[in-house]
Amino acid sequence: MVDIEKAKLRLQSVKDELEAFSELSSDARAPVKLDQQSVGRLSRMDSMQQQAMAQAQERNRQRDLVRIEMAHRRILEGEYGYCANCGEEIPDKRLEIDPMAECCVGCAD
Numbered sequence: 001m002v003d004i005e006k007a008k009l010r011l012q013s014v015k016d017e018l019e020a021f022s023e024l025s026s027d028a029r030a031p032v033k034l035d036q037q038s039v040g041r042l043s044r045m046d047s048m049q050q051q052a053m054a055q056a057q058e059r060n061r062q063r064d065l066v067r068i069e070m071a072h073r074r075i076l077e078g079e080y081g082y083c084a085n086c087g088e089e090i091p092d093k094r095l096e097i098d099p100m101a102e103c104c105v106g107c108a109d
Helices: 004-024 044-077 092-097
Strands: none
Touching: 004 044, 004 092
């Protein structure tokens, strides 16, 4: 049986971490400014590529935040820890690795 209090703590920990990374990376996602004076620094293309990677990481963080909210809903509905496809209990080890998991390993394939 899944320890719901432990799951809530894990979910909150992941959420806090995601929000902290999001805040730290806000400058990296900002529009790239053309700096004609800086010679020897990263080129504008490199800066744009780094910006694009930071934006992709932010999209992944936002997706995970939505998954966390969905997991909280499953907790409230009493469905957390059970596979959304087959209804079997999701092993606690899987939920330790991914507390937002909706499916057991068999159904996730």
